[in-house]
Amino acid sequence: MxxxxxxxxxxxxxxxxxxxxxLGVSAAPAVADSSPSASASPSDDGGAPTEAGTSFRTATEIEQGQQATASGSTGDYLYWSFPADAGQRPTVKATVKLPEASTRSAAETWQIDVYDGLRRRQACQYGAQTRTAAQDATSVDLSCTLRTVRAWSETWANDPLPGTYYIRLTATGLGASELGLPVSTEVKVDSKDIGGSAAVDGSLAKPLVPGIATSAEKSDSDADSSTAALSSLEPDDGWTSGWWxxxxxxxxxxxxxxxxxxxxxxxxxxxxxxxxxxxxxx
Missing domain, CATH: 4.10.860 (DNA Excision Repair, Uvrb; Chain A)
Incomplete structure (x- = not known):
């Protein structure tokens, strides 16, 4: 007894x-889902971008969940940028609509690369990062799923960290006759929230958002130079990297x-x- x-x-x-x-843990996702998401509806900011940059400095900003489009030519480098926070595992997908088969004399190889805010090339955990389209193909699909973004990392490591990420799309190994042919592209970034299983004991002082240092007028000896951000986008809920x-x-x-x-x-x-x-x- x-x-x-x-x-x-x-x-x-x-x-x-x-x-x-x-109950609190299970209710948290429901509350988060009920809040409006800026990236879920491209119409909130007047529509998704319809052009791409030609370098890191001119990369077109896109939100996660937006499908950006752009027109270009074979041989061009097309650039986009997007924000990614700690605990997210971004997946970049791109579709290239190729020129008419009658204008191409050989197969084309297309490649998508992703760089972090320090312009370090990030390895794809899985996905078809490079694909060769046959001479009669009408389009080619590419994808790259990054490793989970960490809140903190050792200085010698190449781990993905919170901040701005760059997408570069281009064709490789083209002959002279293949250069300059018109193509249209579609790019979209989605993320999976991994959660606490990817948490680490540490955080960055600031996310890796590239900026331009400009000299400011110094009124006293303690004045510092100002910084203009190259990327203005951030996650919907702000940068949440930290101990929690x-x-x-x-x-x-x-x-x-x-x-x-x-x-x-x-x-x-x-x-x-x-x-x-x-x-x-x-």
């Missing part, structure tokens, strides 16, 4: 302690479970170790 009472009390305490936390992640919630739940298990185990062993009462005179 005593053991049953201890188990019942422990189960009740466990349920009363963990249930509110679990849902990993802390599950760590707290694990600690509570361990404490309750210890209390229950102590109560069970204490009850089982009691000496049996001996009736006097028996």
């Amino acid at each position: 005593y053991i049953r009472r201890v188990l019942t009390t422990t189960a009740f305490m466990l349920g009363a302690t963990v249930a509110p936390v679990l 992640s849902d990993r802390w919630v599950w760590t707290a739940i694990g600690g509570i479970l361990a404490a309750l298990a210890g209390i229950g185990g102590y109560a069970l062993t204490r009850g089982a170790g009691r000496p049996s009462r001996v009736t006097p005179g028996a």
Whole structure:
């Protein structure tokens, strides 16, 4: 009877302690989903971009979830930029609509590259980053899924970090007769939120958003130079890189479970170790 009472009390305490936390964790995505998303509706900013830049400095900014289009020529380098925050795993997809087959004399190889805010080329975790289109093909599809963006990394590592990312799309190995043919492109970036499983103990002071340092008028000896950002876009909820992640919630739940298990185990062993009462005179 005593053991049953201890188990019942422990189960009740466990349920009363963990249930509110679990409800809070499960309700958080629902609240987030109900909030409006700027990147989900391209019409919010007047429509998706219809052109691409020709260098890192002139890269066209796009939001995640937007489908940008651009016209160009074979041999051109086309550039776009987008923001990515810690815990996200971006996937870049591009479609190139090729010139008419009668104007091409050979197959074409197209490639998509992604660079971070320090202009370090990021490796694709998976996806068809380079593809060769046959001479009679009408289009070619490319994709690149990056590694999960980390809130912090060692200085010698090449891990993707929060900030601006650049997309470069171009054809490689073209002959002289293939240069200058008109093409149209479509580019879209989506991200999967990985969450606390990718959290690290650290964060950047600022996201890697490239800027141009300009000399400002110094009114005193403590005045510093100003910086003009090359990229003005950021995630819908702002840059959230920091110490907090849902990993802390599950760590707290694990600690509570361990404490309750210890209390229950102590109560069970204490009850089982009691000496049996001996009736006097028996």
